[in-house]
Amino acid sequence: MLWPRQAYIGGSASAGTSIIDTPLSKPDQFFSALQAAFADGSLVRIALRAYVGDHEALKTVDIKPVIIKRQNQLSFTWHYKTRDVVKNHDLDESMETLRGIVGIEFNLAQLFTTAGDWSLDFQGKSPKLKQSAATQTAPVSLAHDRAKARAIPAGKPWLRDLGVTDAEGKVIPSAQDKFRQINRYVEILGPLLKAIRPDRLKRVVDMGSGKGYLTFAVADFLAQTLQSGAQVVGVEMRPDMVRLCNEIAGKVGLAQLGFAQGSIADYDSAGASVLIALHACDTATDDAIAKGIAADAELIVVAPCCHKQIRREIEAAAASTPLDYLLRHGIFVERQAEMVTDGIRALLLEAHGYSSKVFEFISDQHTPKNVMIVGERTGRGRNAAALEKVAAAKAFLGIRRHYLETALGLE
Numbered sequence: 001m002l003w004p005r006q007a008y009i010g011g012s013a014s015a016g017t018s019i020i021d022t023p024l025s026k027p028d029q030f031f032s033a034l035q036a037a038f039a040d041g042s043l044v045r046i047a048l049r050a051y052v053g054d055h056e057a058l059k060t061v062d063i064k065p066v067i068i069k070r071q072n073q074l075s076f077t078w079h080y081k082t083r084d085v086v087k088n089h090d091l092d093e094s095m096e097t098l099r100g101i102v103g104i105e106f107n108l109a110q111l112f113t114t115a116g117d118w119s120l121d122f123q124g125k126s127p128k129l130k131q132s133a134a135t136q137t138a139p140v141s142l143a144h145d146r147a148k149a150r151a152i153p154a155g156k157p158w159l160r161d162l163g164v165t166d167a168e169g170k171v172i173p174s175a176q177d178k179f180r181q182i183n184r185y186v187e188i189l190g191p192l193l194k195a196i197r198p199d200r201l202k203r204v205v206d207m208g209s210g211k212g213y214l215t216f217a218v219a220d221f222l223a224q225t226l227q228s229g230a231q232v233v234g235v236e237m238r239p240d241m242v243r244l245c246n247e248i249a250g251k252v253g254l255a256q257l258g259f260a261q262g263s264i265a266d267y268d269s270a271g272a273s274v275l276i277a278l279h280a281c282d283t284a285t286d287d288a289i290a291k292g293i294a295a296d297a298e299l300i301v302v303a304p305c306c307h308k309q310i311r312r313e314i315e316a317a318a319a320s321t322p323l324d325y326l327l328r329h330g331i332f333v334e335r336q337a338e339m340v341t342d343g344i345r346a347l348l349l350e351a352h353g354y355s356s357k358v359f360e361f362i363s364d365q366h367t368p369k370n371v372m373i374v375g376e377r378t379g380r381g382r383n384a385a386a387l388e389k390v391a392a393a394k395a396f397l398g399i400r401r402h403y404l405e406t407a408l409g410l411e
């Protein structure tokens with residue numbers, strides 16, 4: 001790599017280290033070296049240290065080159081006391097950001113390239129720029145979005161038959177989000193399935209299976225990864241989807257997988273050990289949870305869809321609740337409906353002998369419907385206090401009923 005103004009480098013500060021004296025300002029030399037390294041691919045990383053800015057929780061920043069959607073970018077990881085924030089920028093944005101903080105908020109900037117390391121230090125009376133031998137000489141991988149080792153790799157024949165991948169086994173652009181969702185779902189489900197005693201893992205039921213993306217993924221994972229003979233059943237009201245899915249399951253030889261046409265509420269879940277659902281519409285998620293509880297399933301995992309039933313209840317009572325100042329705004333009604341619907345679902349799981357966890361299972365970049373509820377059977381029996389909390393929450397918000405109560409026969 002050609003170092004900018006290399007001809008001016010002179011004067012040895014210590015073994016292998018040079019102090020640089022040039023007409024360019026020291027920060028400019030540092031930034032030129034950074035830009036040159038970015039351009040010729042020798043950039044390894046940049047570290048910003050000695051923070052003196054106003055944000056009390058910000059500590060350091062680490063920056064590395066990445067390729068995102070075929071574009072060379074810089075990925076900034078802002079390290080705060082209790083969290084990291086990652087932001088990716090093209091070179092122009094990155095330089096603007098760096099010029100605004102190096103020597104102003106961060107008194108030490110270090111540049112590591114495969115040709116040499118640089119440090120720009122503002123901690124003395126005047127800035128010092130040093131160059132030393134490279135600490136890393138091997139080129140770095142820029143593949144930010146390189147093929148990850150996924151629970152469900154793209155090469156599966158059923159992914160092609162379902163239209164998720166093309167003839168070469170590449171995920172088609174419009175199916176990327178669904179591909180990520182099912183992978184993430186299986187990544188979370190995997191350890192939970194492994195935790196179930198094999199003799200209790202008999203049947204997994206996917207409620208509202210649609211085109212069967214998740215159902216196939218779980219069947220494949222059980223058969224190939226867990227070497228489990230557990231059956232997998234997709235329950236779906238649309239006959240065309242059920243027919244297509246059964247055809248593909250037969251074609252690819254997933255013998256333990258089948259699809260049943262009908263409504264979730266009518267499905268006989270007796271004997272189901274695991275109940276899953278991905279984006280089963282509105283109260284269909286409640287029917288799914290109720291079927292899992294009725295079967296005394298070991299595990300219930302749902303990622304809900306819309307929350308219309310509770311939204312209507314909240315809207316009807318909004319004006320006469322202490323939250324009227326929030327609930328006159330549609331966006332807050334929407335968010336409140338989601339939280340209340342899923343919060344009460346978690347409580348009702350607890351009321352029926354399950355532990356509950358509610359969390360985002362995937363970034364909202366891939367779907368806004370990114371909340372997951374996991375209920376694991378505790379074997380500790382019912383929890384009456386959880387039912388009391390449901391009653392108190394309903395009274396506070398003026399909600400007459402949550403559909404899951406009806407589905408569970410609580411009213």
Ligand SMILES: C[S@@+](CC[C@H](N)C(=O)[O-])C[C@H]1O[C@@H](n2cnc3c(N)ncnc32)[C@H](O)[C@@H]1O
Nearest residue numbers: 208209210236237262263264278279280281284
């Ligand atoms: C949004 S899609 C999700 C499909 C699939 N789980 C996925 O994530 O790709 C919801 C599916 O649930 C089905 N569905 C909704 N309510 C249902 C019910 N009560 N009984 C059976 N299927 C239902 C719909 O027909 C639709 O195919």
